[in-house]
Amino acid sequence: MSPKRSTAAADIGEAAARKTAVALARRVGFYAVTCLISVFFALPLLWLVTAPFDASPAYAIEFPEPTLRNFETILSNxxxxxxxxxxxxxxxxxxxxxxxxxxxxxxxxxxxxxxxxxxxxxxxxxxxxxxxxxxxxxxxxxxxxxxxxxxxxxxxxxxxxxxxxxxxxxxxxxxxxxxxxxxxxxxxxxxxxxxxxxxxxxxxxxxxxxxxxxxxxxxxxxxxxxxxxxxxxxxxxxxxxxxxxxxxxxxxxxxxxxxxxxxxxxxxxxxxxxxxxxxxxxxxxxxxxxxxxxxxxx
Amino acid sequence: MTRIRLTGLTKVFDGGVTALDRLDLTVEPGEFFALLGPSGCGKTTLLRTMAGLEQATSGTIRFAERDVTRVAPGDRDVAMVFQDYALFPHMTVVDNISYPLKVKGRAKPERTARAEEVGRQLGLEALTARRPSALSGGQQQRVALARAVACRPALFLFDEPLSNLDARLRLEARGFLKRLQRELGVTTVFVTHDQAEALALADRIAVMESGRVRQLGTPREVFARPADTFVANFIGSTPMNLVPAEVEGDRLRVAGGVFAAPQGVVAGSAKVTAGIRPEYLRLHDAEPTDAPDAPTGTVSILENLGATTLVTVDCGGESLSAVVPEDAEPAPGSRVWLTPQPGRLLVYDNDSGELLPRRDPAG
Structure with a gap:
C-alpha cells in the first residue's frame, strides 16, 4: 500500500468517526428533550397518585406521610x-x-x-x-x-x-x-x-x-x-x-x-x-x- | 333444473348510462353459460340483474317460467359467487358455508352437517375451523363455491370466478369448476372477460358489447365463425387477421394476392374485410400449385408460443400472422406464401362489420 493511499484511508476513518459522534450527540439531545417534555406531563399525574396518600398534601410533589385517612374521609361523604x-x-x-x-x-x-x-x-x-x-x-x-x-x-x-x-x-x-x-x-x-x-x-x-x-x-x-x-x-x-x-x-x-x-x-x-x-x-x-x-x- | 328466459331486458343507470339494451336471451336447463365481453359491456350488470342486486329498468326475467323481475334477491333461489368471494372474515369456513342455511332458519346440527358434507365434497375438510384470512386464494375460492353449493339453489351465478387466482391455479380451478358443474347439473351463468376461460368452460357463450349480445353460440361456433369483426377481434388468444379485401367474382383480392372467396359471397359487396385466424392460415415456402396468386411476403417476426410459433408476414402492405408447428418454423426474412385452410376464410361487410353471407337475416 502506498503512503498516499493510507492517508486517504485515515481520512475516511476520521470522517466516519466524526459522523458517529454527531449521530451520538443527536441521540443524546433527542432523549434529553423527550425526557424534559415527559417530566412536564408526568408531574401532575405523579401528584395525582401520591397526594391521596399524603396526610397534608400541598401544591408540590413530596414523599407522602403515608396514610389512608383521606380515603376514609371521602368514603364517609x-x-x-x-x-x-x-x-x-x-x-x-x-x-x-x-x-x-x-x-x-x-x-x-x-x-x-x-x-x-x-x-x-x-x-x-x-x-x-x-x-x-x-x-x-x-x-x-x-x-x-x-x-x-x-x-x-x-x-x-x-x-x-x-x-x-x-x-x-x-x-x-x-x-x-x-x-x-x-x-x-x-x-x-x-x-x-x-x-x-x-x-x-x-x-x-x-x-x-x-x-x-x-x-x-x-x-x-x-x-x-x-x-x-x-x-x-x-x-x-x-x-x-x-x-x-x-x-x-x-x-x-x-x-x-x-x-x-x-x-x-x-x-x-x-x-x-x-x-x-x-x-x-x-x-x-x-x-x-x-x-x-x-x-x-x- | 331451471331455464332462464330474459326478454327485452333493459337497465339504465341513474346517470343515464344504458348498461343493458333490450336484451333477449335464453339459458337452457343445466347449461354452463358464459357472458363474455370487455369491461363495461354490461355483463356484470346482467348477472347482478339476474341476482336481483340491480333492478331492471324494463323487460322481464323468468326462472323456470316464474317471473322474478321484481322479486327480492333472497327469494330467487339463486346463489352467487362474487369476484372477491365475499367470505365473511369474522366467520370460520364452516360458518361461512352454513350461513345461507342459517338465514333460512335451519337448525344448527343440520347446518353443520350439510356444511361439512359439502366441504368434504370440495376438499375442504382440513380447513373447516379456519378463518378466510388463513386460506390461500384457491382455498378461498373453493369455500365460496361450497357456500353456493350448500344452499342447493336452482341457479348459480358466478362473477369472474377465476380472475383472482394466479395463472397456474386458474387452470386447475377451471377443471374443478367444470367438473363440479357437470356433477351438480345446476344451470350456471358466469361472467368473464377472459375469452380462453369462456371457451374452455362454457356450453354456450354470449359475447356482449355495449349492453347487447353480439353473438350467441357454442365455443366452437364463436371461435370458428365470429358473427362480426368485434367478436372476431375479441375471441382467440392470437388475434384474427382482419385485412381489407375486394370481391372479384368468386375470388377475393387480399394483401396483394388472391384467395378463393367463400361460397355465397357475391360481388355486390365489393369492398369487404377478410378474416382468417392465424391457426387456420398455412405457410408454404414455394408458390403452391393448387393456389396460384396466393398472397406472398417476407417473414418479419417469429413469436414462440411453446409447441407452435406465431409468424408475422409482411405482404402487400399488410401484416398477416400464421401459427405454425415448431418444426415448420420459417427463417426470418425468407419468402413465404399463404393459403387458408378450406372453409376457414371469413368475409365481413365493411359497413356493418357483419359476417357475409348473412345466414339468418332476422337475427
Whole structure:
C-alpha cells in the first residue's frame, strides 16, 4: 500500500468517526428533550397518585406521610360513591344511545345514495358542537324544563334520562361521522352476498356489518363514555338534586370550611374518579385491540 | 333444473348510462353459460340483474317460467359467487358455508352437517375451523363455491370466478369448476372477460358489447365463425387477421394476392374485410400449385408460443400472422406464401362489420 493511499484511508476513518459522534450527540439531545417534555406531563399525574396518600398534601410533589385517612374521609361523604354510580349510569346510557344510533345512521348514510349526503354530515357535525356548547345552555335548560318537563318528568330537569339524551345529541353527529368511515371501508359484496342468500337488511347489519365494525363501535363507545364522564356543564345545569349529580359535579363541592379547595379530598376523589376510565381503556384495548382511529381510515 | 328466459331486458343507470339494451336471451336447463365481453359491456350488470342486486329498468326475467323481475334477491333461489368471494372474515369456513342455511332458519346440527358434507365434497375438510384470512386464494375460492353449493339453489351465478387466482391455479380451478358443474347439473351463468376461460368452460357463450349480445353460440361456433369483426377481434388468444379485401367474382383480392372467396359471397359487396385466424392460415415456402396468386411476403417476426410459433408476414402492405408447428418454423426474412385452410376464410361487410353471407337475416 502506498503512503498516499493510507492517508486517504485515515481520512475516511476520521470522517466516519466524526459522523458517529454527531449521530451520538443527536441521540443524546433527542432523549434529553423527550425526557424534559415527559417530566412536564408526568408531574401532575405523579401528584395525582401520591397526594391521596399524603396526610397534608400541598401544591408540590413530596414523599407522602403515608396514610389512608383521606380515603376514609371521602368514603364517609354521603354523595361521593353515589356520584360515581351516577356518572356510570349517564356514561353507559349515553354510550348505548350513541352506539346504536350511530350504527344505524352510519350504515344507512354509507349505503344509501341521497343527494347532499356529505353536506348533511358536515352540517350535523358543525351543529353538534353547538348542542352541548356553553352558548346553548340557556335555551337547552329552558327546552328541557319547559317542553320536556311538560311532557313527562323523565324528560324534564333532574332526570338522568334527559341528561343522557342531551349528551347523545351532542355526540351523535361526530360518532356517525367516525363510524361512516368504518362502514365505508367494508366492501359492499359482503352485504350483497348475504342479501342473495336471503338476509334482510337488519340481518345483514347484525350478522355482517356490526361484527366487521366492532373496533369502530368500541372506539365510539369509549369516546362517548369518556366525554360524558368528564362533562361538567350539562349535568351541572340539568341536575339540581345532589343525589343525582355525577362525580364531575361533585368535585366542585370538595372545599374546606375556610372556602379553600381541600387538596387531600380533591386528590383522593380525583384518583377514584379517574380509575374507572383507565380500567375501561385497558379492558377495551385488550379485548378489541383498537387504536384511536379518529375519522381516518387505517 | 331451471331455464332462464330474459326478454327485452333493459337497465339504465341513474346517470343515464344504458348498461343493458333490450336484451333477449335464453339459458337452457343445466347449461354452463358464459357472458363474455370487455369491461363495461354490461355483463356484470346482467348477472347482478339476474341476482336481483340491480333492478331492471324494463323487460322481464323468468326462472323456470316464474317471473322474478321484481322479486327480492333472497327469494330467487339463486346463489352467487362474487369476484372477491365475499367470505365473511369474522366467520370460520364452516360458518361461512352454513350461513345461507342459517338465514333460512335451519337448525344448527343440520347446518353443520350439510356444511361439512359439502366441504368434504370440495376438499375442504382440513380447513373447516379456519378463518378466510388463513386460506390461500384457491382455498378461498373453493369455500365460496361450497357456500353456493350448500344452499342447493336452482341457479348459480358466478362473477369472474377465476380472475383472482394466479395463472397456474386458474387452470386447475377451471377443471374443478367444470367438473363440479357437470356433477351438480345446476344451470350456471358466469361472467368473464377472459375469452380462453369462456371457451374452455362454457356450453354456450354470449359475447356482449355495449349492453347487447353480439353473438350467441357454442365455443366452437364463436371461435370458428365470429358473427362480426368485434367478436372476431375479441375471441382467440392470437388475434384474427382482419385485412381489407375486394370481391372479384368468386375470388377475393387480399394483401396483394388472391384467395378463393367463400361460397355465397357475391360481388355486390365489393369492398369487404377478410378474416382468417392465424391457426387456420398455412405457410408454404414455394408458390403452391393448387393456389396460384396466393398472397406472398417476407417473414418479419417469429413469436414462440411453446409447441407452435406465431409468424408475422409482411405482404402487400399488410401484416398477416400464421401459427405454425415448431418444426415448420420459417427463417426470418425468407419468402413465404399463404393459403387458408378450406372453409376457414371469413368475409365481413365493411359497413356493418357483419359476417357475409348473412345466414339468418332476422337475427
Amino acid at each position: 354521603p354523595y361521593a360513591l353515589p356520584s360515581l354510580l351516577n356518572s356510570l349510569i349517564l356514561a353507559v346510557g349515553t354510550a348505548l344511545f350513541v352506539v346504536t344510533g350511530a350504527a344505524l345512521a352510519a350504515y344507512a348514510l354509507s349505503r344509501v345514495r341521497i343527494p347532499g349526503r356529505d353536506a348533511l354530515l358536515y352540517v350535523l357535525l358543525l351543529l353538534s358542537s353547538v348542542v352541548t356548547g356553553t352558548a346553548a345552555m340557556v335555551p337547552l335548560f329552558l327546552m328541557v324544563s319547559e317542553v320536556g318537563g311538560a311532557i313527562h318528568p323523565v324528560l324534564g330537569v333532574d332526570s338522568h334520562f334527559s341528561v343522557t339524551l342531551v349528551m347523545t345529541g351532542g355526540l351523535l353527529p361526530a360518532a356517525i361521522f367516525m363510524l361512516k368511515d368504518f362502514v365505508d371501508s367494508i366492501p359492499p359484496s359482503y352485504e350483497e352476498s348475504a342479501r342473495v342468500f336471503g338476509a334482510s337488511p337488519f340481518r345483514v347489519l347484525k350478522d355482517v356489518v356490526v361484527p366487521l365494525i366492532t373496533p369502530g363501535l368500541a372506539t365510539i363507545a369509549v369516546w362517548s363514555i369518556v366525554n360524558v364522564w368528564g362533562n361538567f356543564l350539562v349535568p351541572f345545569i340539568l341536575l339540581r338534586d345532589a343525589d343525582k349529580q355525577p362525580a364531575a359535579v361533585l368535585i366542585r363541592t370538595l372545599y374546606t370550611e375556610a372556602g379553600q379547595p381541600n387538596l387531600a379530598l380533591l386528590a383522593t376523589f380525583s384518583l377514584l374518579y379517574s380509575l374507572p376510565v383507565v380500567a375501561m381503556y385497558l379492558f377495551v384495548s385488550k379485548k378489541y385491540g383498537f387504536r384511536f382511529h379518529g375519522g381516518i381510515k387505517s
